[in-house]
Amino acid sequence: EIVMTQSPATLSVSPGESATLSCRASQSVSSNLAWYQQKPGQAPRLLIYGASTRATGIPARFSGSGSGTECTLTISSLQSEDFAVYYCQQYSNWPPTFGQGTKVEI
Amino acid sequence: EVQLVESGGGLVQPGGSLRLSCAASGFTVSSNYMSWVRQAPGKGLEWVSVIYSGGSTYYADSVRGRFTISRDNSQNTLYLQMSSLRAEDTAVYYCARTLYSGTYYFDYWGQGTLVTVSS
Numbered sequence: 604e605i606v607m608t609q610s611p612a613t614l615s616v617s618p619g620e621s622a623t624l625s626c627r628a629s630q631s632v633s634s635n636l637a638w639y640q641q642k643p644g645q646a647p648r649l650l651i652y653g654a655s656t657r658a659t660g661i662p663a664r665f666s667g668s669g670s671g672t673e674c675t676l677t678i679s680s681l682q683s684e685d686f687a688v689y690y691c692q693q694y695s696n697w698p699p700t701f702g703q704g705t706k707v708e709i
Numbered sequence: 710e711v712q713l714v715e716s717g718g719g720l721v722q723p724g725g726s727l728r729l730s731c732a733a734s735g736f737t738v739s740s741n742y743m744s745w746v747r748q749a750p751g752k753g754l755e756w757v758s759v760i761y762s763g764g765s766t767y768y769a770d771s772v773r774g775r776f777t778i779s780r781d782n783s784q785n786t787l788y789l790q791m792s793s794l795r796a797e798d799t800a801v802y803y804c805a806r807t808l809y810s811g812t813y814y815f816d817y818w819g820q821g822t823l824v825t826v827s828s
Contacts (some may be wrong), residue, residue, distance in 0.1 A: 637814040646803055646818035694812040698769055701754040
């Protein structure tokens with residue numbers, strides 16, 4: 604199965620700053636890459652699919668880029684509600700697999 | 710509005726069984742792919758099982774032969790029958806509407822139900 608590795612494990616930023624989260628796949632996933640946001644005690648929420656397409660209702664400050672084995676989620680001008688754990692997930696090969704998460708904290 | 714509400718979690722002894730339910734509203738379960746995804750305490754996410762709109766079912770290696778996914782079209786509800794439960798099955802179990810492109814990703818999730826396997 605494809606192993607997804609996210610970095611960094613924790614990212615400390617201040618409100619209004621930008622955050623860049625990385626996701627590396629053990630083999631190419633093309634653009635079959637999704638990003639999710641999870642807040643404590645809540646279910647994950649789909650942010651990005653197709654590596655760069657925002658899901659319905661997701662603010663434009665969230666952007667995804669990359670393909671192949673390297674993808675990036677950028678959050679510009681962080682808001683207080685953006686502090687959460689972010690997971691990448693590949694859906695190129697079976698089984699679908701997730702990264703271990705990046706925690707974005709103040 | 711799409712909503713998914715899981716129920717049926719609880720404490721069960723190793724080797725025991727449990728059935729999880731996921732009641733859907735705002736869309737038709739039988740017209741969609743539906744999955745179960747779990748998250749062990751303090752850990753990441755793991756896909757568990759999927760049922761296609763046509764009824765085909767698939768499982769992660771870790772649960773194949775022990776878990777069964779199904780649905781009741783009249784109730785618009787998804788199920789996960791879990792048997793021969795192990796400590797490592799302890800997790801919050803989420804149902805999720807599933808999109809297919811290559812394999813699966815998930816656009817709507819329920820709030821989850823906690824399964825604890827312990828003696």
